[in-house]
Amino acid sequence: GEGFDHASLNRAFRELVAGADFVALAVNRTFRDADGLLSLDAGAFVAALEFASGRSPVVLGKPSPDFFLSALADLDCPAADAVMVGDDAESDVAGALNAGLGAALLVRAGKYR
Template identity: 90%
Template sequence: MLLDLLGVVYDGDTQIAGAASAIERLRRAGLPLRFVSNTTRAPRGAIIAQLAAMGIKVADEELLTPARAAVEWLRKHDRQPHLLVHPDLEVEFSGLEGGSGRAVIVGDAGEAFDHANLNRAFRELIAGADFVALAVNRTFKDTDGLLSLDTGAFVAALEFASGRSPVVLGKPSPDFFHSALTDLNCPAADAVMIGDDAESDVAGALGAGLGAALLVRTGKYRPGDETRFNPAPTALVDDVATATDWIISRAAA
């Protein structure tokens, strides 16, 4: 079982109704869980603490984020990062200053997505630095309840200007989903993804070979999202609680 966080389990600092009890039901049913989030504004410890404050206990190994994947990528390729990320996320990349080459790492930098920072990243890219995107989501549901530009818009600007295509580490990268499933020792065909993003969560999971992907009507979902991307969701459900009903009923069949 793979679950998105923002828009599925919580909005801002508020738990989505029934999320904690749904997660507990999945655990009681014996279904191993991984939380796969494209959130790149907060470090792992802050995400886990936020969930704990909502009554949802998540172990460190149960949370997979693009920042963790990026740290592993940088070490594997012996690169030091040029960061275009939210200031709160920079701590995740400490101790990686000694690589033999450079890589531009782009996440949801928020207000740091200004011309000066984007131009510095652009100049790194045209000088030969590797190009790594933590995610390429188009939008996210912001704290005011409205949609805001997400990382993908700024990644696209850098891609257009530099003529370079990024390595994408978060959803919808198949490697991201497969990494989560490897930790679960679960064949892709037996796995289910729950998300509010029809493109990155749902089509991404199905494109990676997962057996099912459920689109919830919470978070960033807007009517008609279920028809906008291929593959289409296995099912459209109201929220994570009804997704849990769907999963448990089929597991028991």
């Protein structure tokens, strides 16, 4: 949100080059904001830090295969039997398919364009 300014990004960059762990919750491009329009999501800031630091983050959320497989383990559901329903072609649909889920459906809601 509003906290992503140059000073904050530069502080994070300096921590990364000093050896801090690089962990991202997600690398989504956009989200549908309260005003109904698309806004930059965390992915743009993660990409900037990745470029500047020369390091790659550990992604804990979508589209990481571990994210989807962890959810399935909690459900005791084999990946081939699972269907992902989401509004983001990259993080939801491609992420689920790359993790080996049986199917993924893109819905025309949320940030779908």
